[in-house]
Amino acid sequence: MKVLVTGGVRSGKSRHAELLLADASGVTYVAAGPVYDDADWAARIEVHRARRPDTWSTEETRDVAGVLATAAEPVLVDCLGTWLTGVIDDAGLWEAPVEQVEAHVLGHLDALLVALTGTAEQVVLVTNEVGLGVVPEHRSARLFRDLLGTINQRVAAACDEVHLVIAGRVLRL
Numbered sequence: 214m215k216v217l218v219t220g221g222v223r224s225g226k227s228r229h230a231e232l233l234l235a236d237a238s239g240v241t242y243v244a245a246g247p248v249y250d251d252a253d254w255a256a257r258i259e260v261h262r263a264r265r266p267d268t269w270s271t272e273e274t275r276d277v278a279g280v281l282a283t284a285a286e287p288v289l290v291d292c293l294g295t296w297l298t299g300v301i302d303d304a305g306l307w308e309a310p311v312e313q314v315e316a317h318v319l320g321h322l323d324a325l326l327v328a329l330t331g332t333a334e335q336v337v338l339v340t341n342e343v344g345l346g347v348v349p350e351h352r353s354a355r356l357f358r359d360l361l362g363t364i365n366q367r368v369a370a371a372c373d374e375v376h377l378v379i380a381g382r383v384l385r386l
C-alpha cells in the first residue's frame with residue numbers, strides 16, 4: 214500500500230503519516246530536506262525524533278529513489294516539499310531559467326517514481342498543500358509551488374490512496 218499524505222503547515226500530516234505505519238515492526242524514516250543551521254529548526258526536528266519508535270531508523274538523504282530501490286521494510290518520506298527545496302539547492306538552480314529547473318527536478322522525480330512503483334514495501338510520503346492563497350511576489354516561491362503541485366499530482370497517481378489533513382482531521386481523497 215502506498216499513501217500520499219498532504220496538508221498545510223502544522224496540520225498534523227506528519228503525525229498521521231506516522232500512525233499509518235504504527236503497526237510496522239521497523240520503518241525507515243527518510244528526512245529528505247536540507248539541514249538548516251538554526252535553533253528553531255533543530256528543536257522541530259528533535260520533537261519528531263523523540264516521538265519515533267526506537268525500532269525506526271532515520272536516513273537524512275535527498276536520495277529517496279535510492280532508499281526506495283533497496284527498501285526491505287516500510288518507508289516514510291517526510292517530506293516532498295523539503296525534498297524539492299533540497300534538489301534545487303543542491304544544483305544551485307534557484308536563479309536558473311524555469312525550464313532548466315523544471316527539467317532537473319522532473320528528472321529526479323522520474324527516478325523517484327520508478328523506485329516507488331518498483332518497491333513491494335509499504336510507502337507513506339508526506340507533502341505540503343501550498344498555493345491556496347495569492348500568487349507570491351517572489352519568483353522562487355512561484356517556482357516552488359508550481360513544481361510541488363506537479364510533483365504531488367504525479368506521486369498521487371502512483372499511490373493507492375491520498376489523504377488530505379486539515380486541522381488534524383483526515384480526508385481520504
Ligand SMILES: Nc1nc2c(ncn2[C@@H]2O[C@H](COP(=O)(O)OP(=O)(O)OP(=O)(O)O)[C@@H](O)[C@H]2O)c(=O)[nH]1
Nearest residue numbers: 222223224225226227244245257258261291292295
Ligand atoms: N534532518 C532531519 N529532519 C527531520 C527529522 N525528523 C523530522 N524532520 C523534518 O521535520 C520536518 C517537519 O517539521 P514540522 O515543522 O513539524 O512540520 P509541520 O508542517 O509544521 O507539521 P505537520 O503538519 O505536523 O507535519 C520535515 O521536513 C521532516 O523531514 C530528522 O531526524 N532529521
